Amino acid sequence: MSALLLLPTVDPAEPLLDAASPLWLTLLKSVAVFGITMTLVPLLVLAERRVSAWMQYRVGPNRVGIGGSLQPMADLVKMLFKEELKPDGVPAFLFTAAPAIAAITALSMMAVVPFGGTLEIAGRSIPLVVADVDIGVLAVLALSSIGVYGITLGGWASNSKYSLLGGLRSSAQMISYELTLGIALLSVLVAASGPEFGSFKLSELIARQAESGIWNCFKLPLGFVLFTIAAFAETNRLPFDLPEAEPELVGGYHTEYSSMRFGLFFLGEYAAMVAGSAVIVCLFLGGWHFPYLTKEVAVGWGGALTQVAVFLAKVLAFLFFFIHVRWTLPRLRYDQLMNFGWKWMLPLSLLNLLFAGIGAALGWF
């Protein structure tokens, strides 16, 4: 029997994570990323209410702080101190776990997004990304598919027909569009890698775009459009926000939720928006690269800051686009939504993939 219980031999040469980024540096970076996203989300909420008001020729929240700037803080306080309502006959653990899953998956997507190039300080080059995992893009996809659980369980756990139907509908929608998302992403990968397969890493993609100078959105315009629409669907944003649409399903899956649990769902949704736009920026809009401003090589503080600034500018622009779309396009009925997803988006994305494939083979990119 002794032969059986072989003790595992520790092999120092092959640590799990590469030595270049010691644990504390990763923690630091993750705190930084978390901090940026957490600040962006309430601003986003405020921005959305202000922009939508501006678009509808009304004022929007301007009471709290100067011109409503502290409105997010007010919302936050509301969320925290409102009474936690829990309908009876509800599986307690799942009821609370569902919004948490939604929020966690959305936030953890950011870990993979590269904010900038590599920062060269004190002899240590620090890639400005939390975890540049070599299956980077796939992680995004994986997390988005886990996100579905949050909504589904949320719908089921609140023990009411509306929320159940809402939950199921939204998850069905997210799964359908996830397909298009994946294929569009694939086309980008194919285009980026050329005849020989490159890698899944976002930083690699950005480098490729910087190298050729042309952003992917120009190389694969159809891919860019499809990816954005799919992103909208993934985050249940307006044209596709039927599940929690007030008139039909009374708030969809988060009808029964109140205060902080609702807050988490809310956070999840907006964090997903931020992450979605960040990924789009990296894939199609050249990430932190700007034709003349940024340089690929490792840069000092100045260069890094410009890279991060460029990246954030692009993300904010895209977020504005998100909000803009919400208050312009009418809501899609559920069957239209599903039809559009399966009978239009999917074939087009396959076409795009074909185009990307041919292009990569012939070396257009």
Next chain:
Amino acid sequence: MLSETTAFLLFSAIALVGAVNVVTRRNPVHAALWLVGAFLGVAGLFLTLGAGLLGAIQVMVYAGAIMVLFLFVILLLNLDTTPFEGLSIARGASLLATAATVALIAFPFARARELRAAAVPDEPELPATAGNIASILFHQYALPFEVVSLLLLIAMVGAIHLARRPRRDEPT
């Protein structure tokens, strides 16, 4: 700190606990969720084994798609919790059988593998990167690949046909 052994122990613990609960939970939804846990544990194991792509696919396909399907079915049918069947003789016998299977599989494998572990790998080191997997998939296993694709098509058609709600004019 986060060396491979600890990762292995952590993930296998998750997987095992998940698996046990899947089998023992009376409420199918809980069972499903524990299964998701088990899948994530196994995905982790894949990572420790260096197969990153598999880990992602495992999460995407198993946890993301298959389990959602399960949840759909469970939720749509809103099954109530099944009363836990007592440990009848059949149950006992079956457990005994499983124990036997486990012992049989584990024991020789462990021994056999160790003996052959030393054997020189017959092919050049092929790390499980997406590129290598893809090349194997499309060169050596081209036929199985096509067959599986056909299988998936058939499964789709079959599933649709079976689960289709019969239209009014059709007999149920």
Next chain:
Amino acid sequence: MVPQAWYLLLSALLFGLGIAGFVARRNTLVMFMSVELMLNAANVVFLAAARDHVPARGSACALFVIAVAAAEVAVGLALVLALFRLRKSVQADEVRELRA
């Protein structure tokens, strides 16, 4: 380098639990889940074995297993759905008509 034997032992345990679930449980859905467990155990073995030889090939095989599992679940659940529609329950032992 965790020795392969441990992976195999783990997969054996998973497989055993899968069988236990499959054989012992009445509910068809749980039986399906246990089958998934078994398939996962198989995947683990694939990769564990491949790690010391040709890692890529292990993954390729695991991929096939996953594909097949997906197909199987699709059809299986469709059947369960049809069964439920017919019998209003998914207890395996209530469906005994298919008998010689």
Next chain:
Amino acid sequence: MNLVAGLLLILPLAMAALLGLFGKRLHGKTPGLLAFGMAATCFGLAVAAFLHLRGLPEEARFVEASFWRWLDLGSGDQRLALDVGVWLDPLSVTWALFVTGVGSLIFLYSISYMEHEEGAWRYFSYLCLFLFSMLILVLGENLVLTFLGWEGVGLCSYLLIGFDYGKEVAARAGRKAFVVNRIGDVGFLIGMFWTWKLYGTLGHGEMKPIMAAVTAVPPLLALGYFVGACGKSAQLPLFVWLPDAMAGPTPVSALIHAATMVTAGIYLVLRLSPLFVAAEWALDVVAWTGAATALFAGLIALRQRDIKRVLAYSTVSQLGYMFLACGLGAFGAAAFHVITHAFFKALLFLGAGAVIHALHGEQDLWKMGGLKHHLPKTARAMTAGAFALAGIFPFAGFFSKDEILGVAFAQGYAGDPSRYVLWGMGVLTAALTAFYTARMMTLCFGGTSRVDPHLHPHEAPAPMAIALQVLMVASIVGGAALGFEALHWMPLHHWIDPVLAAPPHPTHLPPALNWGLMALAMMIAVLAWRIGAKWYGGDFAPARQAELTAPRFAKLLQGRFFVDELYALLIVRPLRFVAELCLEFDRRVVDGLFRGAGSFSALLSTTVRLAQNGVVHAYAFWMVVGAVLLLTLALA
């Protein structure tokens, strides 16, 4: 000469075929006349052959003519070459002579006898076929042809006995005759096989030198032939068919069951006499069987009511005498008795036929009597035949029978006491013969008439009368003409003995003793005749008296020793029981076995079906168990 022989065979066959196919269209007497014409020509041919052979020197006195090669198989010593051909030699010509001679007379007789029968053409066609068979039996070149004739005559007797379809009795008697003959034939067959095995040939010509040279012959071989002879010539174990054969028309009885067919057995024994001599104790068996049959049949004849049955049993008895003669080695005497017997027995049968014809089918002696006034000529003829049968001096029977007794006594005198017993049995049978012949004659012709009143018997028509007259003359003259041993006038012996085997132990009686014996025999015959006539002449008082003294013996005789019932009990019924048993065994066991196999598989399938009980878990469980077993197997 071949032509003569060929014709002898072809003519009867052709006539039989002719009558068989076109007989229906010929009416009245024509079929009979045609048949008689053919028979007469055959007789002429036989005489021609006889004369031709007399012309030849003694040792070359044979003619062999083979027409076509019937069978030729094997090579070297296992060669089996048989031709269809003729073998004429004194023995076969003698037989041919009296067969065709008596035969043509009976054909003549049958013309008028069968005049009113509607199937007459069929009758004559069978008779011609019979004549062909008898001739080929006698003239056949090898034993197989003899066997062909042997079965042919059996067949014809079957057809002729069963001639009158309607009568169930006739049908059964025919079948009985054929079957019993067939038992004999089996013996004949086995004999033939054995001969071929030992001597490699069956042809008479080829066997002659071999038989002459051979010293030790397995007795069973000879007995095989003897069984065949017993079957055909109705000896003790196999005689039961002859009395029943009387169910056939009377001329048939006369021709087949008195003159010709029954003598075939003797012919066979004579033809193979050297074999019998060489087979140590075979001849003794023949002798004793002959004597026993003679005595046995004689006893039964005493109390028979039917005139034809009396004659039938007397035939069996006389045949017994012939076999006794063969057994004693006096083959010539046997032949002599055969010929004389043919004459007077044919005469008696035809006479009886005339009587029955006159009484419109009445055969019971107790319903006859006083017929000598109505049928004077028939009565005279039958009396001559009766005297010949009884062995009274001038008549034929006396000489041949006496010769046989003489040989018996001589051998006893020469030192073998058992021969004396045989002689004693012979003498006793002679006495019995005389007695029952007298009884028959007086019951039939003498005494008061017990005939049915509105029957007025009339004399037999011309053809029948002629036949009777010729035979009467033959019965009277025949004996002395062919051989008066005491006077050393033995033309028949000189003619036939060279062909036959020399008697094993030749004896010679001093003339005085010879004459003494003849006188004794004569005296016994006359005495027995007078007693018989007296007993049955008047009011049967003495007969009834005798019955009272030995009632059980009388009933035994009356019931014919219950031989038929005995056979039925010992052979027929057990055989049928075995057959039934086999049938039951066959249906139940053999068939059951196979049907059982069928039901067993059905049983098997029901048990296996139980495993499919529809419970998914059971299937799962058994799958696992199977996997476990496989694994242990693989790993062990």
Next chain:
Amino acid sequence: MNDLLLAGVILGPLAAALLLALWPKLAPEPARLLTLLITVATFVASLPLLATDAAGGMTRELDVPWIAALGIRFHLGVDGISAPLVVLTTLLMPLVVLASYGHVHDRVRQYCVLLLAMEAGMVGVFAALDLVLFYVFFEMSLIPLYLLVGVYGGARRTYAALKFVLFTVAGSLLLLLGILYVMHATGSADFAALRRATLSVREQAWLFAAFAAAFCVKVPLVPFHTWLPDAHVEAPTGGSVILAGVTLKMGTYGLLRFCLPLFPAASIEHAPLLLALAVVGILYGALLAWAQSDLKKIIAYSSVSHLGFVVLGLFSLQSSAATGATLQMINHGLSTGALFLLIGMIYERAHTRQLADFGGLARTMPRFAVCLVFATLSSIGLPGLNGFVGEFLILIGTWRDHPLAASLASLGVLLGAIYMLGLVKGLLFGPVGHPKTATWRDLTLREMATLAPLFALMIAIGFAPQPLLSRIEPAVERMLERPRLALEASLAPTAMPSVDEGAPPHDRAPGERR
């Protein structure tokens, strides 16, 4: 040197069968007439086959590769043994068709198709010289007969047909196994090659058992005979005639053609057993026949008895006995064929087969009476007719080596007389049995025409068997060549010089026989 006559005789009827099968609109009567013409044409075509090779070799050979991969050849050929049997088959066929006018009135076209297919199958069996081809024809001839009995038969026809098939197929499966093994062991399925191939004694024992099993069921030898009476009772007249006339001969032909020459050592070893079975068959069959009350069953059991004689002849390993046995196969075909035709005729009139119901037919149906008596005499082996020649040769040959068996067998001749004459007496003589006897018409011209050829042949073979025997004997001797050598070797192992098994069988120059 391929000769197409044999192929013609086989494929002719087969093609005709197909033609008829695919011609639904053909009315019954023309179909029957067409079949009659075809069968007669086939008979005429098969006559030249009788000119067999004096040395006993194969004539009219057709050797064409059939399944080249397995080395199986479409190899046909006829010698002294199979030529007469083929001609017997082609002779019986037109008679069966002629007889069908009496009792087959519905589905006539299918009846003809079955007959033609069966004829092709049976001729194929006798002409095949390749083991696999033989097996194919062996099975092919089985199916139409099954349908014939199963569709056109009497009350329990399905039971009888199924039983018949199960028995035969069970046997022939063993045969197939045997053939496969032989092909595996010797590498070829061709008869000529196999006759020279040497197999170990143990192999031969097993193979002999397998081959003999299939053929004994077909013969049928006693333990396997229970299917025969059922099949006959339920079969239509035509079916019975063919079943008795030819199908049974396939068993004995198989024994002679395959068991004896291919497995000589095993043949001698098993000879006593088979002789015993044969003798039992003769006596047991005769006894059963006597205890029967159904006409057809009597004849069926008589067939068991007669074929017992044939097997006796074959396994006495005597050339004259084996020749007699082959002749007896043909005689039995003629006499039993005639008897079944006659019973069919009486059945068409009386619609009952119980012997007890009949009686006194001779008066009202004289022609029927004459024919029945004639056929009976031939069947019980009256000298002068064909039956006797066969039985005589068998018994005289067997007597040389097995006197006891031969004498017991000759008892069979006696029993034969008993039950057959019982049959004849029951039918023809005695008081009138069946009330409607008077109404029955005597044999019509057609019925007489059916019987005439059979009776003619009976007389011809009875009086002059030599032309036929001279053809059969050399072929039979060639078959018995190896078993006899093995027998002599086993009897006197030391004296005999080492026998070169492989030497081609030396032909006995015809001259040498004189």
